[in-house]
Structure formats: C-alpha cells, structure tokens
Amino acid sequence: MTTTTSAVTQTVPVSLGDRSYDIRIGSGLLDADESWTGLPKASTAVIVTNTTVGPLYAARLRAALDKHYPRVLTIELPDGEAFKDSATLNLVYDGLLGAACDRKTVLFALGGGVIGDMTGFAASCYMRGVPFVQVPTTLLSQVDSSVGGKTAINHPLGKNMIGAFYQPVRVICDLDTLDTLPPRELSAGLAEVIKYGPIADAEFLDWIEANLPALMARDKAALAHAVKRSCEIKAAVVGSDERESGLRAILNFGHTFGHAIESGLGYGEWLHGEAVGCGMVMAADLSMRLGLMPAEFVARVKVVCERAGLPVVGPALGADRYLALMQVDKKTEGGEIRFVVIDRLGSARMQGAPEALVRDVLAAHCQPA
Amino acid sequence: MTTTTSAVTQTVPVSLGDRSYDIRIGSGLLDADESWTGLPKASTAVIVTNTTVGPLYAARLRAALDKHYPRVLTIELPDGEAFKDSATLNLVYDGLLGAACDRKTVLFALGGGVIGDMTGFAASCYMRGVPFVQVPTTLLSQVDSSVGGKTAINHPLGKNMIGAFYQPVRVICDLDTLDTLPPRELSAGLAEVIKYGPIADAEFLDWIEANLPALMARDKAALAHAVKRSCEIKAAVVGSDERESGLRAILNFGHTFGHAIESGLGYGEWLHGEAVGCGMVMAADLSMRLGLMPAEFVARVKVVCERAGLPVVGPALGADRYLALMQVDKKTEGGEIRFVVIDRLGSARMQGAPEALVRDVLAAHCQPA
Incomplete structure (x- = not known):
C-alpha cells in the first residue's frame, strides 16, 4: 500500500x-x-x-x-x-x-x-x-x-x-x-503520527507501516497524508471534547509513562515524541496485561516505533520514581493514576490499573535501576 | 430617601x-x-x-x-x-x-x-x-x-x-x-459603588448621596443594598458582554485616568479605588468638555467622592507622562486613547478625545508638575 x-x-x-x-x-x-x-x-x-x-x-x-x-x-x-x-x-x-x-x-x-x-x-x-x-x-x-x-x-x-x-x-x-528538521526530531514527530493508529484508525496504522520508508525520506506526498490524517483524527476528537473532560484524554496514549520519563530525566533530555514513543510501548503492554490486547499488538507497536527511529526502552529511574512522577501527572484524579489503554485496534479508553501490573510493565520496558 | x-x-x-x-x-x-x-x-x-x-x-x-x-x-x-x-x-x-x-x-x-x-x-x-x-x-x-x-x-x-x-x-x-476593613479601603470601595450611578442608574446615585453617612458607618442594611445593586448592574453589563468587546468597557469609567495614576506612582501608592475615584472626576470633566454633560455633573461627582473620603486631585506626574501611561493602557486600540464618558446621567459610552481637551482636564484636576 x-x-x-x-x-x-x-x-x-x-x-x-x-x-x-x-x-x-x-x-x-x-x-x-x-x-x-x-x-x-x-x-x-x-x-x-x-x-x-x-x-x-x-x-x-x-x-x-x-x-x-x-x-x-x-x-x-x-x-x-x-x-x-x-x-x-x-x-x-x-x-x-x-x-x-x-x-x-x-x-x-x-x-x-x-x-x-x-x-x-x-x-x-x-x-x-x-x-x-x-x-x-x-x-x-x-x-x-x-x-x-x-x-x-x-x-x-x-x-x-x-x-x-x-x-x-x-x-x-x-x-x-x-x-x-534534524532526523531525531522527525522520529519524534512520527511517534505522534503512529499514535493515531492504535487509538482511532487501524487502517492508518497499516498505512504508516507500509509508508514508513517514504516518511523517513521526507516524501512530501507521504508527509501530507500523514499530517492530514493525524489532524483529522485529532480534530474529530477535540471537536467533541474541547476541554478534555473525557474522550480527548485518549490522545494521551503513551503520555502518562512518557511524561514520567521526561520529568524524571529533566525536560530536554529526551524529546517529547521520543518519550511518547517509548511510553506507547509501555501503554500497549499495560493494555495486554489488563487482558485487553494480544501480545502481538505490543510487538507491533514496538517494531513500528523502532523502525521510526524511536527509543523503546525506558531510562533507569526505578519503579518507585516512575510511580511518584505519574502520581503528580495531571491525569491523576483523587489519587488514582489513570492510563490510556487500547481495548481493540483503533479504540482507546481511560482506566486505572493495579500497581503491581504497572510495576511489571516498568520492569519489562525500562533499564534496571 | x-x-x-x-x-x-x-x-x-x-x-x-x-x-x-x-x-x-x-x-x-x-x-x-x-x-x-x-x-x-x-x-x-x-x-x-x-x-x-x-x-x-x-x-x-x-x-x-x-x-x-x-x-x-x-x-x-x-x-x-x-x-x-x-x-x-x-x-x-x-x-x-x-x-x-x-x-x-x-x-x-x-x-x-x-x-x-x-x-x-x-x-x-x-x-x-x-x-x-x-x-x-x-x-x-x-x-x-x-x-x-x-x-x-x-x-x-x-x-x-x-x-x-x-x-x-x-x-x-x-x-x-x-x-x-481600614477606613481608607472602605472609601476605595465606595468609589466603585458611586461609579454605577453615572454609568447605569441615576436613581442609585441619588440613593448613594442620601445614604453615604450610613455606608460610611458600615450599616449592614445600607451596605447590603449598595453591594446588591452594584452587583446587579455589573452582572447585567457582563452578562451581555462577557469578553469586553464593547458595552462592558463602560465599567471602566474613571479607570483610564485612574490606571495612569496607579502606574505613574507605582502600584500600591494609591489604592485602586482611590485612583478610580479621582479618575471619575477627570472623566466627568472630560464628558463636560466634550459637550456631553453640564458643569453641575462634574461638581456632583467631585462632591460625592470627597464625601466618601476619596482624593479628588491627581498627583503631579505631568501631562506628558499621564498621556504616555494612558497610551499603553489596554483600552488603547490602534494608537488612539479611548475614554469612558457619560452622555447622560445613567448612560456611558466609549469615545476618543482631542489631546488638547485631555490636557485641559489634567491641568484642572492634577497637582502642577
């Protein structure tokens, strides 16, 4: 394709x-x-x-x-x-x-x-x-x-x-x-492009996988489609939830883990998109551990992120620090950390997760502290 | 009454x-x-x-x-x-x-x-x-x-x-x-109460003049009426113009001159209400000099402000400094200073004024520089 x-x-x-x-x-x-x-x-x-x-x-x-x-x-x-x-x-x-x-x-x-x-x-x-x-x-x-x-x-x-x-x-x-744009920043941008597949459009994920070489080569037609489709999806979500009371939160797929990486390392160490890419792998894994998605989905997210030039292993902050950083993230409400998870390809929702599962995800995808 | x-x-x-x-x-x-x-x-x-x-x-x-x-x-x-x-x-x-x-x-x-x-x-x-x-x-x-x-x-x-x-x-x-509340702050608050008369409610100005002793003595019933009527007027104005595109600006009667006083002296020297009280006297005078109101109106505003314990003579900043300070005020649009003026008792509007008239107002109501 x-x-x-x-x-x-x-x-x-x-x-x-x-x-x-x-x-x-x-x-x-x-x-x-x-x-x-x-x-x-x-x-x-x-x-x-x-x-x-x-x-x-x-x-x-x-x-x-x-x-x-x-x-x-x-x-x-x-x-x-x-x-x-x-x-x-x-x-x-x-x-x-x-x-x-x-x-x-x-x-x-x-x-x-x-x-x-x-x-x-x-x-x-x-x-x-x-x-x-x-x-x-x-x-x-x-x-x-x-x-x-x-x-x-x-x-x-x-x-x-x-x-x-x-x-x-x-x-x-x-x-x-x-x-x-430096290559590292192109990759960081692709992380957010990739995101729109799992949360909203399974076919777009297929398209991204097929067109990743063209996107990496900055082909204008491929970039135009990627930008347009991403904006369309985001515009549809934002149009129905301007102030992020519910649906809009799905755009934060990968961001709860990602923000912890950025904040834990100090802003500017990793690019935002890099942290989101790595965070998507963790959020995909959490979706699997919650019984919502098969293991193949986690592998697919990880491979497409790697092909896009993104880091897929989190830094060695230690699980306690990750959890503390996610606690202060603004998606925390009343003390419980809530994550964006994928419940089927092209569909996402917010939900809490047992701390033990989150620790398993961190152990599987971060460098040991 | x-x-x-x-x-x-x-x-x-x-x-x-x-x-x-x-x-x-x-x-x-x-x-x-x-x-x-x-x-x-x-x-x-x-x-x-x-x-x-x-x-x-x-x-x-x-x-x-x-x-x-x-x-x-x-x-x-x-x-x-x-x-x-x-x-x-x-x-x-x-x-x-x-x-x-x-x-x-x-x-x-x-x-x-x-x-x-x-x-x-x-x-x-x-x-x-x-x-x-x-x-x-x-x-x-x-x-x-x-x-x-x-x-x-x-x-x-x-x-x-x-x-x-x-x-x-x-x-x-x-x-x-x-x-x-310290007496000086009570007077400052009365400046904004007085304001609602000229801009929106001639009868309320009568009521204020009649009840000023009770208000100064902090009579609860008098204060309740003053607060309620002021809030009603402001609520009506704000309800029809939440983002200050037009009508709401009339609430700034006295504020263009007043902000210049506060800014010129350094914030905190005069209380906001004191600056507004003095500014209302100047804005009333400008309304007169524009041919909109009689001289009696200027005297009336000045007397009620004095009775409320407010200063009615502006500080000696010099006219050039006043003009420069008003120029940066946010009610300036495209370079022209716009003032809230009274066009009949209980009715206000925004309009520009020739600089010479503004200088006359400043000369009449400020200490010499």
Missing part, C-alpha cells in the same frame, strides 16, 4: 463553534500570500520564534506578513523544552509591552511545539487574550501540538502544569519546513 | 450560559454551612489568602470547608497590589504542585481584589483550569473585582496586562468581614 495523495494544499477544518479554525497543509505556504489573507486586522503582528528556527524562516514569514500588517516584530526565544518556563514566557510579555502592543495584536508562533505552546499561552493571557496563528515547523507540532488549543508551560514539579485552552485562528503547516 | 432593605442573605444571579454563578450577599455567611454546599466535589480545597486577611478569617473558612472537603490547605501570600505579580503567582503554583493538588482541586479566594485576581488567574491556568470560589472581604472586591471573571496580574509596564476571563463557581460576600 502506498499513498496516492498529492502535496497540493489541503485543509482540515476544526469545528469548535465560534472558535473554529482551519489547518492548511502543503508546500510553499510560508511565502504564499493566501496563507495570510483574511486574518484579524491589527496594527502589529508579532512573530514569536526561537534561535534555531528564527534564522531559517523568520525573515520569509516577516516578508509575507509585511504585506498585511503595518508593523511586524520578531521575538526570538532560546530554543528547547528546558526554556518552556515562566521566565521565558515573561520575555514574550516584556517584548509585547515594551513595543506597546495593543489588545488587537496578532501573534504568530513560528517553530515547534514549545514555541506553539508558549506563544499560544502568551496570546491567551496577554491583555486577557489576543489572536494567534500557529506556523508549526516540526512534524510533531504539525500533527499534535498545533491542533486543539492546549497551551502551557512547564513547572519544576511537572510538565504542562500551567496553561490554558486557547484556540489559534489558523494553522499553517508548510511541509517544506520539515526539510531542515 | 433611606434604605428599607434588610441584611438577610440575598442572591444576585450572573447569567453566562454554562458559566453562570450566584453572588450571595449577607451577614454570617463565612460560618454558614449552606454557603459551601453544592460546590464541585474534590479531594482538596485550597484557601488562597494574604498575611492581613488570613489571620482574621482563614481559620473560620477552613473550619467551614472541613465539613465538605477531605483536605483543606491554606496558601498565604504577601499583602498588597505590589505583590500582584508573576513571582507571587508562582508561589500559588508552587503550593498547589508541592501538595500534589489534582485538576479537580477547588480554590477559595479569601481577601480583596488582589487575592481575587491572583487566585482566579491561578485557577484559570493551573492544569489549564480548576474551579474557584470568591470570598471577597473588601467592599471594592465585593462590588467590583469579584464579579465578571476578569482576572489578572500586573506587569512592570502596565496594570492587569497578563490575565484571563475566568468565572468563579460562586461568590460569597460576607458583609461582616467589612467590619475589619
């Missing part, structure tokens, strides 16, 4: 009432005038980017925005998950207030998930809310963090603990920006 | 769809069990208060909440507008995460406007949103900042620049807590 999808611009609508918006996916979108028409009017547009992506793409985005806004400013933040914090967020506020940006100012998040999360959260708080546009330049942010309006920063005691649900007014996914 | 309203518990409903809530106004509410029934269930309730109000009332609130929540924690912040900042906000997050508070935790804001603003903003951001209850203990917060869901912290470059629209699930106004 191979893709027949072309890389011409495609649109995925996200339906959220008066907070609805479109995700546009294609090549050459950064320089295309139509990417930036019809956005909210303002006297100032502010590009928020980082020291890695800024030098590559900020000048081009600025040139495109210059046709639509009287003043275009750029705020460049340090790069990396380690800077997704309160101090760096304040740099955005300092920049906006220092330039006397008013409450109609439009922010443009140019970068990966960290930039998207910080810019979105800054937009939600600046003067109690200004519009923002996502311009994700990593595969992970194109398929995941740019869709659905979850914005946040980290706290020393936990990931994404401080944030808001806040929707962008548009998302522009220019696939050409993936050409400069 | 005197009030006939008794001080038995009264309820003002705030209608905002699925974010609707009730404001309860009366005596003895802090200790009354029914004040705290029917709130969201949670394993932990957290009282956020300050070093002034905490010692007076936190133990009583805690005793009342102990009957409804398995665990009740208290976070005590330093007192004052000077601490309504990012660093103090982080103390709330540190306390919540340090105690492993989950996403169902209910926050209780016990204090004045600063505590309400910070607790509400913390509640909106903590794990992307937990419920909170307002327990305002100052007149100003009972009639103004506890109603309508505007939460924020200050930035060195401007007041309330970082925040969110986030509604409480209930507001409990215990009038007995006003017994311990």
Whole structure:
C-alpha cells in the first residue's frame, strides 16, 4: 500500500463553534500570500520564534506578513523544552509591552511545539487574550501540538502544569519546513503520527507501516497524508471534547509513562515524541496485561516505533520514581493514576490499573535501576 | 430617601450560559454551612489568602470547608497590589504542585481584589483550569473585582496586562468581614459603588448621596443594598458582554485616568479605588468638555467622592507622562486613547478625545508638575 495523495494544499477544518479554525497543509505556504489573507486586522503582528528556527524562516514569514500588517516584530526565544518556563514566557510579555502592543495584536508562533505552546499561552493571557496563528515547523507540532488549543508551560514539579485552552485562528503547516528538521526530531514527530493508529484508525496504522520508508525520506506526498490524517483524527476528537473532560484524554496514549520519563530525566533530555514513543510501548503492554490486547499488538507497536527511529526502552529511574512522577501527572484524579489503554485496534479508553501490573510493565520496558 | 432593605442573605444571579454563578450577599455567611454546599466535589480545597486577611478569617473558612472537603490547605501570600505579580503567582503554583493538588482541586479566594485576581488567574491556568470560589472581604472586591471573571496580574509596564476571563463557581460576600476593613479601603470601595450611578442608574446615585453617612458607618442594611445593586448592574453589563468587546468597557469609567495614576506612582501608592475615584472626576470633566454633560455633573461627582473620603486631585506626574501611561493602557486600540464618558446621567459610552481637551482636564484636576 502506498499513498496516492498529492502535496497540493489541503485543509482540515476544526469545528469548535465560534472558535473554529482551519489547518492548511502543503508546500510553499510560508511565502504564499493566501496563507495570510483574511486574518484579524491589527496594527502589529508579532512573530514569536526561537534561535534555531528564527534564522531559517523568520525573515520569509516577516516578508509575507509585511504585506498585511503595518508593523511586524520578531521575538526570538532560546530554543528547547528546558526554556518552556515562566521566565521565558515573561520575555514574550516584556517584548509585547515594551513595543506597546495593543489588545488587537496578532501573534504568530513560528517553530515547534514549545514555541506553539508558549506563544499560544502568551496570546491567551496577554491583555486577557489576543489572536494567534500557529506556523508549526516540526512534524510533531504539525500533527499534535498545533491542533486543539492546549497551551502551557512547564513547572519544576511537572510538565504542562500551567496553561490554558486557547484556540489559534489558523494553522499553517508548510511541509517544506520539515526539510531542515534534524532526523531525531522527525522520529519524534512520527511517534505522534503512529499514535493515531492504535487509538482511532487501524487502517492508518497499516498505512504508516507500509509508508514508513517514504516518511523517513521526507516524501512530501507521504508527509501530507500523514499530517492530514493525524489532524483529522485529532480534530474529530477535540471537536467533541474541547476541554478534555473525557474522550480527548485518549490522545494521551503513551503520555502518562512518557511524561514520567521526561520529568524524571529533566525536560530536554529526551524529546517529547521520543518519550511518547517509548511510553506507547509501555501503554500497549499495560493494555495486554489488563487482558485487553494480544501480545502481538505490543510487538507491533514496538517494531513500528523502532523502525521510526524511536527509543523503546525506558531510562533507569526505578519503579518507585516512575510511580511518584505519574502520581503528580495531571491525569491523576483523587489519587488514582489513570492510563490510556487500547481495548481493540483503533479504540482507546481511560482506566486505572493495579500497581503491581504497572510495576511489571516498568520492569519489562525500562533499564534496571 | 433611606434604605428599607434588610441584611438577610440575598442572591444576585450572573447569567453566562454554562458559566453562570450566584453572588450571595449577607451577614454570617463565612460560618454558614449552606454557603459551601453544592460546590464541585474534590479531594482538596485550597484557601488562597494574604498575611492581613488570613489571620482574621482563614481559620473560620477552613473550619467551614472541613465539613465538605477531605483536605483543606491554606496558601498565604504577601499583602498588597505590589505583590500582584508573576513571582507571587508562582508561589500559588508552587503550593498547589508541592501538595500534589489534582485538576479537580477547588480554590477559595479569601481577601480583596488582589487575592481575587491572583487566585482566579491561578485557577484559570493551573492544569489549564480548576474551579474557584470568591470570598471577597473588601467592599471594592465585593462590588467590583469579584464579579465578571476578569482576572489578572500586573506587569512592570502596565496594570492587569497578563490575565484571563475566568468565572468563579460562586461568590460569597460576607458583609461582616467589612467590619475589619481600614477606613481608607472602605472609601476605595465606595468609589466603585458611586461609579454605577453615572454609568447605569441615576436613581442609585441619588440613593448613594442620601445614604453615604450610613455606608460610611458600615450599616449592614445600607451596605447590603449598595453591594446588591452594584452587583446587579455589573452582572447585567457582563452578562451581555462577557469578553469586553464593547458595552462592558463602560465599567471602566474613571479607570483610564485612574490606571495612569496607579502606574505613574507605582502600584500600591494609591489604592485602586482611590485612583478610580479621582479618575471619575477627570472623566466627568472630560464628558463636560466634550459637550456631553453640564458643569453641575462634574461638581456632583467631585462632591460625592470627597464625601466618601476619596482624593479628588491627581498627583503631579505631568501631562506628558499621564498621556504616555494612558497610551499603553489596554483600552488603547490602534494608537488612539479611548475614554469612558457619560452622555447622560445613567448612560456611558466609549469615545476618543482631542489631546488638547485631555490636557485641559489634567491641568484642572492634577497637582502642577
């Protein structure tokens, strides 16, 4: 099975009432005038980017925005998950207030998930809310963090603990920006692409397995299909549960284990997608140990993650530390850790699990402490 | 004309769809069990208060909440507008995460406007949103900042620049807590009570003028009526414009000048209500100079503010500094400063004004620079 999808611009609508918006996916979108028409009017547009992506793409985005806004400013933040914090967020506020940006100012998040999360959260708080546009330049942010309006920063005691649900007014996914993505980050993005198979679409998992070489080779048509299908699935889930009261939690498949890895090692050691990939293997195993899925499913998740270049063995934090870290994770309610498990291929649900089973999973998939 | 309203518990409903809530106004509410029934269930309730109000009332609130929540924690912040900042906000997050508070935790804001603003903003951001209850203990917060869901912290470059629209699930106004309010803060609260007359209710302004001695003497029946009528007016305005796109801005009568005073002197020098009182005199004068109101109206606003113990002459910042400070105020859009003006008694609107007129107002009502 191979893709027949072309890389011409495609649109995925996200339906959220008066907070609805479109995700546009294609090549050459950064320089295309139509990417930036019809956005909210303002006297100032502010590009928020980082020291890695800024030098590559900020000048081009600025040139495109210059046709639509009287003043275009750029705020460049340090790069990396380690800077997704309160101090760096304040740099955005300092920049906006220092330039006397008013409450109609439009922010443009140019970068990966960290930039998207910080810019979105800054937009939600600046003067109690200004519009923002996502311009994700990593595969992970194109398929995941740019869709659905979850914005946040980290706290020393936990990931994404401080944030808001806040929707962008548009998302522009220019696939050409993936050409400069380091291989490790491409793999991290593929982890979230793979995720959509087990939780929502068995056929998409088949497609991913068949097209993994094309995806790894950054074939634009394959990437376009992967991004579009991932966004469609996420948009459908988010559209029915914007504030994560129930269904939306299935998007966190692999994330409870994954967050413990990220937090236990210190943010930035493993990439988020790497932790999620490894976490999916553990969550698949937990699904098996709960009697929901066969052993073949665990092997399948592990193999596709390995083929995508992802780590599949967790770091040696020790089971007690893993459990303590998962306890503080925000999916904990009333003290019980709840996991996203697969109950049949293409279907997921939340449930608790006996601690002994969780310890078995950790013993099977982590380096010994 | 005197009030006939008794001080038995009264309820003002705030209608905002699925974010609707009730404001309860009366005596003895802090200790009354029914004040705290029917709130969201949670394993932990957290009282956020300050070093002034905490010692007076936190133990009583805690005793009342102990009957409804398995665990009740208290976070005590330093007192004052000077601490309504990012660093103090982080103390709330540190306390919540340090105690492993989950996403169902209910926050209780016990204090004045600063505590309400910070607790509400913390509640909106903590794990992307937990419920909170307002327990305002100052007149100003009972009639103004506890109603309508505007939460924020200050930035060195401007007041309330970082925040969110986030509604409480209930507001409990215990009038007995006003017994311990310093006289200066009572006057500051009366500034916002007075405000509701010119912008929305000419008869209420008559009532205030007639009942000012009773209000200054903290007569419970008079206070109950003043709080109730103020909340009703604000609730009606907020109900029709939750996100401040138009009508709601009239609640900022006196605030554009007032914010400039607060910001120019440094937050905490004048109380917010004091700055608003003085700002109302200037805004009334601007309304006159724009040909909208007679000179008698300016005199009337000035006299009632003076009788309420409020300052009516602005500090000597110099007109240029006033203008610069108002320029960065969030009501500035596209560079033009917009003011709330009175166009007839009980009716307000937003409009721009020639800079020369604004300078005349400043010259007439501020100490010479």
